[in-house]
Amino acid sequence: MKFSENWLRQHVPTDAPHERLVEVLTAIGLEVEEVSVLGDALDGVVVARIVSAEKHPEADRLQVCQVDAGQTGLLQIVCGAPNARPGLLAPLATIGTQVGALTIKAAKLRGVASNGMLCSAKELGIDADASGLLELPADAPVGAPLAGYLGLPDASIEIKLTPNRADCFSLRGIAFDVAAALDSRVVDADAAPVPAASDARLAVDLQAGADAPRYVGRVIEGLDAGVATPVWMAERLRRSGIRPVSFLVDVTQYVMLDLGQPMHAFDRDLLNGPVGVRRARAHETLTLLDGRDVVLDEDFLAITDADRPVALAGVMGGFDTRVTDATRNVFLEAAHFAPAAIIGRSRRLGLHTDAAHRFERGVDPQLPRIAVEAATRLILDIAGGIPGPVVEAALDDALPTPRAIVLRCARLARVLGLVVPDAEVERILRALGMTVVATADGWQVVPPSRRFDIAIEEDLIEEVARIHGYDAIPATLPAGASRIAAPSETRVGEDALRAQMVARDCYEAVNFAFVDGGLLQHWQATDGSVPLANPLSAELGVMRTALLPGLVAALGRNLARQQSRVRLFEIGKVFGAAIDGGAPVETLRIAAAIHGQAHAEQWGVPARAADFHDIKGDLESLAACGGARLSYRPSQAAHGHPGRSAEVWRIDGGTERRLGWIGELHPRLLRALDLDGPVLAFELDLAPLAERAIARAQAVPRYPSVRRDIAFVAPEHVSWAALEATIRRAAGALLADVRLFDRYLGKGVDPGYRSLATGLILLDKSRTLTDSDVEVAVAGVMTALHDEHGARIRS
Numbered sequence: 001m002k003f004s005e006n007w008l009r010q011h012v013p014t015d016a017p018h019e020r021l022v023e024v025l026t027a028i029g030l031e032v033e034e035v036s037v038l039g040d041a042l043d044g045v046v047v048a049r050i051v052s053a054e055k056h057p058e059a060d061r062l063q064v065c066q067v068d069a070g071q072t073g074l075l076q077i078v079c080g081a082p083n084a085r086p087g088l089l090a091p092l093a094t095i096g097t098q099v100g101a102l103t104i105k106a107a108k109l110r111g112v113a114s115n116g117m118l119c120s121a122k123e124l125g126i127d128a129d130a131s132g133l134l135e136l137p138a139d140a141p142v143g144a145p146l147a148g149y150l151g152l153p154d155a156s157i158e159i160k161l162t163p164n165r166a167d168c169f170s171l172r173g174i175a176f177d178v179a180a181a182l183d184s185r186v187v188d189a190d191a192a193p194v195p196a197a198s199d200a201r202l203a204v205d206l207q208a209g210a211d212a213p214r215y216v217g218r219v220i221e222g223l224d225a226g227v228a229t230p231v232w233m234a235e236r237l238r239r240s241g242i243r244p245v246s247f248l249v250d251v252t253q254y255v256m257l258d259l260g261q262p263m264h265a266f267d268r269d270l271l272n273g274p275v276g277v278r279r280a281r282a283h284e285t286l287t288l289l290d291g292r293d294v295v296l297d298e299d300f301l302a303i304t305d306a307d308r309p310v311a312l313a314g315v316m317g318g319f320d321t322r323v324t325d326a327t328r329n330v331f332l333e334a335a336h337f338a339p340a341a342i343i344g345r346s347r348r349l350g351l352h353t354d355a356a357h358r359f360e361r362g363v364d365p366q367l368p369r370i371a372v373e374a375a376t377r378l379i380l381d382i383a384g385g386i387p388g389p390v391v392e393a394a395l396d397d398a399l400p401t402p403r404a405i406v407l408r409c410a411r412l413a414r415v416l417g418l419v420v421p422d423a424e425v426e427r428i429l430r431a432l433g434m435t436v437v438a439t440a441d442g443w444q445v446v447p448p449s450r451r452f453d454i455a456i457e458e459d460l461i462e463e464v465a466r467i468h469g470y471d472a473i474p475a476t477l478p479a480g481a482s483r484i485a486a487p488s489e490t491r492v493g494e495d496a497l498r499a500q501m502v503a504r505d506c507y508e509a510v511n512f513a514f515v516d517g518g519l520l521q522h523w524q525a526t527d528g529s530v531p532l533a534n535p536l537s538a539e540l541g542v543m544r545t546a547l548l549p550g551l552v553a554a555l556g557r558n559l560a561r562q563q564s565r566v567r568l569f570e571i572g573k574v575f576g577a578a579i580d581g582g583a584p585v586e587t588l589r590i591a592a593a594i595h596g597q598a599h600a601e602q603w604g605v606p607a608r609a610a611d612f613h614d615i616k617g618d619l620e621s622l623a624a625c626g627g628a629r630l631s632y633r634p635s636q637a638a639h640g641h642p643g644r645s646a647e648v649w650r651i652d653g654g655t656e657r658r659l660g661w662i663g664e665l666h667p668r669l670l671r672a673l674d675l676d677g678p679v680l681a682f683e684l685d686l687a688p689l690a691e692r693a694i695a696r697a698q699a700v701p702r703y704p705s706v707r708r709d710i711a712f713v714a715p716e717h718v719s720w721a722a723l724e725a726t727i728r729r730a731a732g733a734l735l736a737d738v739r740l741f742d743r744y745l746g747k748g749v750d751p752g753y754r755s756l757a758t759g760l761i762l763l764d765k766s767r768t769l770t771d772s773d774v775e776v777a778v779a780g781v782m783t784a785l786h787d788e789h790g791a792r793i794r795s
Helices: 005-011 018-027 146-150 171-181 231-239 247-259 354-361 367-383 409-416 422-431 457-468 494-503 517-523 548-559 612-625 667-672 686-690 720-734 771-789
Strands: 002-004 031-038 045-055 063-068 074-079 089-093 107-109 112-114 154-160 204-206 214-221 263-267 275-279 285-287 293-295 301-305 308-312 330-336 391-394 405-408 435-438 442-446 566-576 585-595 629-634 640-652 655-665 680-685 706-715 735-744 753-762
Touching: 002 005, 002 231, 005 018, 005 154, 005 171, 018 031, 018 154, 018 171, 045 074, 045 146, 074 112, 146 231, 154 231, 171 247, 171 422, 171 457, 204 214, 204 391, 214 275, 214 367, 231 247, 247 263, 247 354, 247 367, 263 308, 263 367, 275 330, 285 308, 330 367, 405 409, 405 457, 409 442, 409 457, 422 435, 422 442, 422 457, 494 566, 494 612, 494 686, 517 548, 517 667, 548 566, 548 585, 548 680, 585 612, 585 686, 612 629, 612 640, 612 655, 612 680, 629 655, 629 720, 655 667, 655 686, 680 686, 706 771, 720 735, 720 753, 720 771, 753 771
Parallel strands: 204 275
Antiparallel strands: 002 154, 031 154, 045 063, 045 089, 063 074, 107 112, 214 330, 214 391, 263 330, 275 301, 285 293, 301 308, 405 442, 435 442, 566 585, 585 680, 629 640, 640 655, 655 680, 706 753, 735 753
């Protein structure tokens, strides 16, 4: 927000010097980003009229001008400005005046005497325009000091606003904060309504419900739209970063900056009426003020004239009904639009307008009528005209209404750490425009309708703190007992899992929780995705539904920077669509992605590329932290390589729970991501993976265990996980462990089969096992393997 200091001081009468005002703005949270002091040394610069301008006899680009400077009479000035011409009014720096680093003296230029200098805006330090002389209006008083005529000296102040302070996108909103901080008051606004002098009106029809609950309009006939914008108004607009365009446009801009209410002016003769607000229809088109043709849909609000779109509500007016210098009858409009109905609409069209910037953050719903009355007064005073009655349509039930908030003295003192006198608290809140009623233990406060950011007691405490002064709050060390949370014995901590992955030679990555929607489409992971209403950029517009898209993208960036071996992992939340209208579902997960050699470059181990078993080893090491036993089943995931990826399940006794996915990424996905070579990865839900049983001490077995190795042939399509489950079930309570230590394909094994060698560790805690016990157990295992999977002892 950029504004003129002098303009602000008209709202807040104060003797505080410029430096103090700038300091106070930053101290109360309206951070000053830039200050440009304008016209602070213009003594000796007056308004002058060029009477004649003739070519210099010795220079093609110079003119010899006779200049009327008022009481000093005609002065001869040699000027090189391209726009110097007879009749032009421009600033004249008289002899002895200091202009920047130059002191004006009588001089001869190419043999012709010059007694002063005609100046550009840049030379005077009041604008950046150096293309020619500063052209003043034709009614500027010749001989008058330029500073007085332009309202100088002044300062252009730009402040940085947080999104919650939408009320400070206006001079009046800033004024309340400044008045509270400087113990001043805000000058009462001219709220007197302008009486109607005719019956000219346009009916207003609201069809957008709570998205547009208030619309105010007024017809003014017979005005002179070609009148020049007054100097005082044009200068205030310039110092606020807005270039004057034409009188009617400038009036709406001026009221928006002054009060905070965006407005628009239609040429009444180009409207058929009635005027309405409704949702746009699919494929409806509109030509905007900038000449751009846009295609609308149901997400946009349209201002209509006899049901045809004539403006994009809250964003920009239409080209076909714009006002020009030829306009004689105008329809002024001001409306209240719900922020949710405007947020993101302008960005979808590649636009950024002052109106949309304000409506997205919230505009005072009580302002539309006040703004129309203010604009009417300005138009009648400067351009004349006959006003019709103000026409207003409102849905009162849909308008936001401030509610009373209780502020307790004890709570205020406890949060701030100091006691602010009751009288000071009341002064601050009332100076900010709030209604305050004292109660037994504090106050009941109703915030003004412009303050959307005040909803709870803590908001009021913040207001008191920032106006009273953060520097007045004592710096003290915290005291009191800290609550120490004991780690759970039934869960493996995230730090332990991180340490395990780091020990496995992986680096931890931290990615944004929001990603590009196009990236999720490559992964076919868009189901249940949650779009952001107000994303940082188009590339970060969707909450992630999985960790791997962002993690593999990070892996790709490392590969692009000549890192041939990359091993990354991440622990973070993923987000799914809300259930029953609640908040999005958040799930904590762990993921890893590896590429390149299995081991770092060295001479002790032969070089080989990482494969499925390497990433599986990383996963098994995580499961071992909590004593989890995992099972793997073929996966049909779209991002997984067929035959080289699996679903991961956790087995606890007789129950199984799906944890996630592991495997090699599909070559098609790798091509889409522009990655060369295989990428191995896994992604699991963290909560079930991190579960562990409470450790319990057990006596060392008194009796020895027995190991019996068996080799059997089984069909290749039967997974080891299925075979292991059968072995454990058939061996029963005697089986302490089963170990797969060999796999063979080749001579002596039929095609379609493979030979597996396993070691069965058998143990009975109450006695020593006999050979017959072992034989019975092994026979039961082989019988079950044969019956369930067609396996046989290898001969």
